[in-house]
Amino acid sequence: MVDLKNTDVALIMGSNAAENHPVSFRWLDRARQDRGAKIIHVDPRFTRTSAKADVYAPLRSGTDIAFLGGMIKYILENKLYHEAYVANYTNATFLIKEGFSFNDGIFSGYDPDKRAYDVSSWDYETDAEGSPVKDMTMTHPRSVLQLLKKHYSRYDIDTVCSITGTPKNKYMQVLETFCSTGAQDKTGTILYAMGITQHTVGSQNIRAFAIVQLLLGNMGRPGGGINALRGENNVQGATDMALLYHIIPGYITSPSNAPEHKDLTAFLTKETTKGYRSNTPKWVTSLLKAWWGDAATKNNDFGYHYLPKRDSKKNYSHIAMFEAMHKGEIDGLFVMGTNPVVGGPNANKEQEALCNLKWMVQADLWLNETADFWTYQAWERAVHNDKVDRKTPADIGTEVFFLPACAVFEKEGTAAQTGRWVQFRWKGAEPVGDSKADLWIVDQIATRVRKLYQGSTKPQDEPIVNLNWDYGHGHEPDIMKVALELNGYYLADNKPVPSFAKLMDDGTTACGCWVYCGCMGLTPTGELDYKPMHRDNKDNSKHGLGLFSNWAWSWPVNRRIVYNRCSVQPDGITPWPGDEKRALIQWDATAVGDPATGKLGKWVGDDVPDFNVTLAPEEPGGKNPFIMRPEGVGCIFAAKTSMKDGPFPEHYEPWESPTTNKINSQQNNPCVKVWEPDKQGNSKDFPYVATTYRVVEHWQTGALTRNLPWLSELMPDMFVEISEELAKEKNIKNGRKVIVSTSRGDISAVACVTKRLKPMNINGEIVHMVGAIWQFGFKGFATGDIANRLTPHIGCANSMCPEYKAFLCDIRRA
């Protein structure tokens, strides 16, 4: 967050940062004042962020790849890329083997029946030793740079603007301003939020950012990067801890019933790749030791079989879970501080799905809309619609257990913010009534379930019977015991493991999440030292870059800027010309690297090197800054299994779109899973592009804000925004009630007629937009209709993130 002050140009795209992450503007303003930085905002709607920007360009929701594809073409055509960076730190020089092709929206290897690719042709040409063949001149027709040039040759400015609806002069201004950061002494940063990810091409939108930033040499340098402005205070931490079906803690693929996962050896062979991930066996073994302690031995694969193995052919993501629940395939559900009746896509369907559960356990501060899904109030609807289910409490057999959780400052623990700083929060008030910390709740459920299984000798009960679960014997679980396990400890003496490099695969270390290894140290007197508690706020960097390395702790190993090997030239010694102050680390050939052998040479600097500290620049791999990648360099071409839907991002229209795809003849992303083909709205019945968003006064589903009098007073009612032109056409007056409908449901809301939205010219046709706040529901002090009753059950081909941000609707006076 603080690093934003080091930038020369900030591109904010798919985010209303000024409103939803206000503190970002403290640092963007600082960059503007101190460095003359420019701020660009690209968004369908003119927002508070646009008002604070130097350049604002509108685009039709769901056309980001067209917008960025044109930028890639512009960079390449005008040679604005950072050539030395591109040649050394990316795979632009790599040759792709013969057989790779792209034709009219489809890459080589597509199987239309499976709606999936055989990705074997998306691979590097290799030499006899298996190393990728490179052309340092980047002129070979099969070099990644030339393939990139060819791919985006179709994205000329006129075509792009006819797809996105962006006025050409505005588009040019964005291109000129942001691409100026390809200069060696400049860096540019990208900030995004859900406006980018919540699309059927969400992951490829991010890939397009990655290509732009690699071309301009903006990764791994202060004031650069691609910054996800995450929306929940510990969504980063929840992801680190793998509350997601496809991973186990530390971003390791979760086991499945595929033959290559059938035992620990097979699993480690499959999941251990070159580069830093070669340490995967140490991380997995240490995780198993943390979870099953003495019961995890070499003889039983360290308890590998205790981990559940998912069906490799099934998807278990949010949408898939609710589809299964709707079909009656799920009996029990835990709901931990979330609210799908407001926040889930296709909220009518998700609410119906909850009725098919036998039981639901919910922990929250408030009775939100999900807790009360069975009440009369929950089934009231704006208008009568035969296609939408209506129930009464008597129809609903779900047993609901509501567990009152206490507020953030009524307990203690850590949260990882959007830049991976893990900060401790102390307890500053007592829990309200009998409310409890979630830590206590989870510990209690675990203890009581384990009691029921006590003495069982069934093999299928071993994961529970043998579970290593002991967090103290007091009334509350001992948080330091949890933190020590998260960090990792030596089995021999229970002392914290100092860093993940020291974890072992022989069962002598236990570690709950390797990326957190190093967060626990020892004080000089031998007490546990939980580093997220550190509060030394002196900036330790020489040139005031704002690293604040002694404030809290950031993963991995307290590194503040990842890929920081990129902040110096390949020789490791020379900063980028004119950019001496932003060099984060440097190779010092005279410093003692290894005290044991006295070998000279190590990486030193303001930040913790994101590199093997004793690997000299001239040694093999010494110039490869992206250590988590097997290639060691940034991927302009996403080889093999990296992406499901193509090695380069390609524009496809949103699942519901007012127009046909102008750049290829594939209307939608050919790899998305279609859950409800009969619910695809068409532009005849639903002529307007709809999107959803948030306001500064409310947070997510509103549970933590619409229950507060002060915030309810500030933003009391649900509204939808439309342009003056559409209002005139539909005879809608500002402040009056309207009905918005899609093929999935209807809502009523106050119309906000505004200049912030403008009709767009999409390939010669006028397209109108409707914007809806999705943060209202029927509970709390401030209530309003649920916008997600409108949104579709369809997700990104890679991540299954729902396409909340672009769908079709109709609007009329109430």
Next chain:
Amino acid sequence: MKVTRRQFLKVTGATAATFAVVELGFDLNATASAIKELRTKNVTPVPTVCPYCASGCGLVVYSQTDSSGKYEKLLSIQGDPDNPINMGGACSKGAAMFNLREIYDPHNGEQVVNPKRVAKPLYRAPGSDKWEEKDWDWMLDEIAKRVKETRDASFIHKEKLEDGTEVIVNRTERIGSIGGSGLDNEECYLHSKLMRALGLVYLETQARI
């Protein structure tokens, strides 16, 4: 005299130009001297981090304590000036965090616990149209029973793979879990560990959506 925030705004708004004693009904000078001492004076601030967006702004909590040091009620929650991310600033949500626990009663201006906070475990029986208060022991034991029943009835211990070999899969597809992004790391970790030990594969958090 108790003045609610709404009434205070109304009064000060109407008389902002003059601040006349007659119109306010009390002497502002006397009030000003009485509140010269901030109520947070001599109270140790307790650092926390904002529970809303993920920027990571720091806030400090000032609470009144009894003689044994136990917290009684909130005095103030405000931006943490030491936190390098926000340096004391707070947006409208952060500035309203006080309301997460306590509010001023709109009728009499008294500082009370936010009535929307749930203070007791609640149970809703199948087909019922109301919540019933229950104690923690009953709730947790019933939940443990439901978990075991569902798990045992649906558990897949072994499965035949494509290549014909049999392998232990230890999963249930009839229990799911969502949420966690508003929980602390330590809580997420324990939840992740427990759910996987039970065999859950439908395990998701807000990061997905």
